[in-house]
Amino acid sequence: MSTLTSLETLLSKRHSCRAFLNTPVARCDIEQIVRVAGLVPSWCNAQPWQIVVTDHEETARFSDALKEHLQSAKPAPDLLFPSGYTGLHKERRRTCGFQLYDAVGIEKGDRAASGTQMMENFNFFGAPHVAIISSSVELGGYGAMDCGGFITAFTLAAQALGIASIPQAAIAPYAPFIRDYFDLAEDRMILCAISFGYADKDHPANAFRTTRAPLGEILDWKEGQ
Ligand SMILES: Cc1cc2nc3c(=O)[nH]c(=O)nc-3n(C[C@H](O)[C@H](O)[C@H](O)COP(=O)(O)O)c2cc1C
Numbered sequence: 001m002s003t004l005t006s007l008e009t010l011l012s013k014r015h016s017c018r019a020f021l022n023t024p025v026a027r028c029d030i031e032q033i034v035r036v037a038g039l040v041p042s043w044c045n046a047q048p049w050q051i052v053v054t055d056h057e058e059t060a061r062f063s064d065a066l067k068e069h070l071q072s073a074k075p076a077p078d079l080l081f082p083s084g085y086t087g088l089h090k091e092r093r094r095t096c097g098f099q100l101y102d103a104v105g106i107e108k109g110d111r112a113a114s115g116t117q118m119m120e121n122f123n124f125f126g127a128p129h130v131a132i133i134s135s136s137v138e139l140g141g142y143g144a145m146d147c148g149g150f151i152t153a154f155t156l157a158a159q160a161l162g163i164a165s166i167p168q169a170a171i172a173p174y175a176p177f178i179r180d181y182f183d184l185a186e187d188r189m190i191l192c193a194i195s196f197g198y199a200d201k202d203h204p205a206n207a208f209r210t211t212r213a214p215l216g217e218i219l220d221w222k223e224g225q
Contacts, residue, residue: 014155017164019203020127024056029161037154042146048139049150052132052182059130065181066174067122075173078189079144096210103208121170127195132178134188147191154194164199167192
């Protein structure tokens, strides 16, 4: 198998897992994932990512504290949320949302059920571990860009070990609380979480796969005469 085929296979096997078994991941496997993810490039090799990983007990404690907090919290993300999803972005967002709702049997317009599914973000979908990814405030959007590469590589390294994951920006609005809870410095920009563990393969939330835009939608050639 060529290296590109191996990479494509790994990329294709990964998906965002929304139901986990509660089996913990061995610490040496987590360390491997973080080490391999750290091989990604970053501007000036600044490697702005820092990562807090919870064990099984701490994941539950953090989940409870976060759920309590968000009942009264005002959203205050460190990185501005998208101002909107229009055109193709809107379409793609709707498609993957409906795929999830169809998979778990939520009818269109059932706000109570979709709200309950959304709240699963704060149960970390039953994952035994959650990683909090932060960047450095002074590196701004470029640090966040570098961390995006790290996040992708984390999910792929995990996949290579048979470990499922899901990045979650859902926690980002609660950045000040998370910084405080984990005693992170003020100059750490909270970007997202990655919940990870072993997939509950029989759960309906894991029964669908998203698609990708054809090349024609993303690639534009410019040719000289
Ligand atoms: C930075 C980032 C943040 C995300 N945040 C969430 C989230 O908060 N909740 C969620 O259910 N999925 C979240 N996702 C997962 C995306 O919805 C998912 O990657 C996308 O639909 C493509 O599906 P796939 O990962 O299964 O290929 C996030 C993904 C990324 C990369």
